[in-house]
Amino acid sequence: MYTTLISAAQLAQQDRAHCIVLDCRFQLDNADYGHAAYEQGHIPDARYLHLDYHLSGSKNGRNGRHPLPDGQRLAVDLGAIGVDADMQVVAYDDGSGQYAARAWWLLRWLGHEKVAVLDGGLAAWKAAGLPLDQAAPARNSRRFAIRAALQQTVDADAVQANLEQQSFTVVDARSADRFRGVGETIDPVGGHIPGAANRFFMNNLTAEQHYKPAAQLRAEWEALLGEGFDPAAIVHQCGSGVTACQNLLAMEIAGFHGSRLYPGSWSEWCSDPARPVER
Known part of the structure; x- marks a missing residue:
């Protein structure tokens, strides 16, 4: 498996x-x-x-x-x-x-x-010299049953409350420039959630676009979040909840299990002008 x-x-x-x-x-x-x-x-x-x-x-x-x-x-x-x-x-x-x-x-x-x-x-x-195909695969419908979630989420209200509670650390997967609010071209507001750390999702990969070895990923995540950090106290976000999933995968590879996703991410956060922005 x-x-x-x-x-x-x-x-x-x-x-x-x-x-x-x-x-x-x-x-x-x-x-x-x-x-x-x-x-x-x-x-x-x-x-x-x-x-x-x-x-x-x-x-x-x-x-x-x-x-x-x-x-x-x-x-x-x-x-x-x-x-x-x-x-x-x-x-x-x-x-x-x-x-x-x-x-x-x-x-x-x-x-x-x-x-x-x-x-x-x-x-x-x-x-690897392996083939590609243009044929559509045969349909073989089955029943996909939803079971207990192996990944958890938090919503915008929880992230808002955490600005005071400080019960988890938000990690932003966007580039350093977008995190700083420099040259934002995708979302209408530049900046980041106050108190968030930054780990650009591309930093999980080698130059050949393979994931770095588990030990290297583990060391890099500990350099960002501190040795002995609790993965359950980490919430990942990005621009729209897509590239943050790569940070979640990288943490799983590194042996850090239990961190969560803020699905709405920056594009949801910045849609409400009442939410604070840090630059």
Whole structure:
């Protein structure tokens, strides 16, 4: 069972009768990119999941750019592509792994433990000389049952209350410039949640876009948060709750279990002018 990462070689040897591959390719500035790229070539038998349509819920202007999907609806979507309790799931994209990590986190949120991210993404699959396919996989619907969550969340009210209570530490996964409020181009307000720490999600990866070794990740997280920190007292956020999932995955790889996600993240936080901003 793979619960964090799987290599291209390991995925190639998986029995597809018991393994579902999710293609999660996406580009923020071109919502049609992922599906078009999927049709041009994907890992054999992979199913495509769209960040906006499958891995996010409806926006109302106050709940962020990528609010969590309805859990029951996502469960139906997963069952329709063949995922059930016994299925190993592997997610990949062709970027820095953030969209695959979002799928990984969501499945764990629904209680599915057997889910991993393809380390190095589609580039690693190609580099290993493994084939791509254009054929649509056969449909084999199953029942995906929601179980006890393996990942937890906090909401904006809890983050607001924490400004005084200081019961957890918020870690922002955005770039250092966006964290400082410099050159913000995605959200209407620049800055960060007061008191937050900053860990750019790309810092979890090597130059080749693989995750760093567990020991190195552990040392880097301890350098940021202090040796012996309590993972349960860490809440991750980013711009919209997507790249923060990569920090959550990195902590799991490092052996730090139990941190939580603030799904609305900065795009939700800054939508209310009454909430304080630090720069």
